[in-house]
Amino acid sequence: MNRAPRPDLLIAYLAAAAVAAHILEAAIPAPGPWFKIGLANMFTLVAFFHLGWSAAALVSLMRVMAGSLLLGTFLSPTFFLSLSGAIGAVLVMGLVPLLPFRVGPVGVSILASLTHMVCQVVVAWWLIIGHDGIFLALPWFLIGSWFTGLLNGLLAYLILTRLAAHQSMNLQW
Amino acid sequence: MNFFRLLRKATQPGDRWLMALSALLLIGYAGFGAGQRGTxxxxxxxxxxxxxxxxxxxxxxxxxxxxxxxxxxxxxxxxxxxxxxxxxxxxxxxxxxxxxxxxxxxxxxxxxxxxxxxxxxxxxxxxxxxxxxxxxx
Known part of the structure; x- marks a missing residue:
């Protein structure tokens, strides 16, 4: 999997891009903290397919930490929502290679996106809302995250094809 | 049109199975949740x-x-x-x-x-x- 001679640099660049996407997206008005496209997650996907699972986990966790520090939500309920979703999604990514068939960025993205939503709603129920009524809305949230997962998967695919095309550059800095 | 061509290029059979399966499960889940009347x-x-x-x-x-x-x-x-x-x-x-x-x-x-x-x-x-x-x- 380790095709780049300096994977640490690529991880840092991907994490920086993810933090930037995270903060840009926070500027887009949304009806609630869990109705986001999650554009930052496409960089996690790129890390997963280009460098492997541990790189994806690093990019994802660094994005949540740095993003929340910059937005001032560190250790707030929003942060825990974000963190739970990120951890859940990364764990599911780790299970994907165990599947009996090969799955590309789109499939992984949809799986991770659905997991992200389930984790967030469970944590929101636990920390913030505390009312079972929230689970009534879960299927509709999940339908939304299916589509955002598809979008992020396609974007990650586009980035990955370009990364592969530039492999001759060998990513040396 | 362009979107579907990209989608076909970006997905493998495994992706398509996952997409179809998860979409079906979600529709079923949403339909089930909406159908339950109270007493x-x-x-x-x-x-x-x-x-x-x-x-x-x-x-x-x-x-x-x-x-x-x-x-x-x-x-x-x-x-x-x-x-x-x-x-x-x-x-x-x-x-x-x-x-x-x-x-x-x-x-x-x-x-x-x-x-x-x-x-x-x-x-x-x-x-x-x-x-x-x-x-x-």
């Missing part, structure tokens, strides 16, 4: 269960809220909350609720009503018999 409406005041009404028979119940009285009305298998002294009337504007799990809340009054599904309450008749409804009716 009872429970009334809570300040998070404490106060009373229940069966949805099968039309009735209405006056409940003492923090801001004055609130009416819970049951009609045709649905329930609603009618407030009179709430500043924004959010509970009333929720309108009729009928599916298991749905709620209408008046936060300033401290009153919440929720529809319960089939299996929820074997004790409903017992609670109904010593609840507030005898006084309030």
């Amino acid at each position: 009872l409406v429970t009334i809570h005041r300040d998070n404490q269960p106060l009373n229940r009404l069966a949805l099968a028979e039309d009735s209405s119940l006056l409940v003492a809220g923090r801001l004055g009285s609130v009416t819970v009305e049951v009609k045709g298998g649905r329930a609603r909350l009618l407030e009179y002294d709430s500043p924004r009337m959010i509970g009333t504007r929720t309108g009729w609720i009928e599916k298991a799990g749905e709620i209408a809340v008046c936060v300033p009054c401290g009153i919440l009503i929720q529809i319960q599904g089939e299996e929820a309450n074997p004790t409903s008749s017992k609670l109904n018999s010593h609840g507030l409804d005898g006084i309030a009716r």
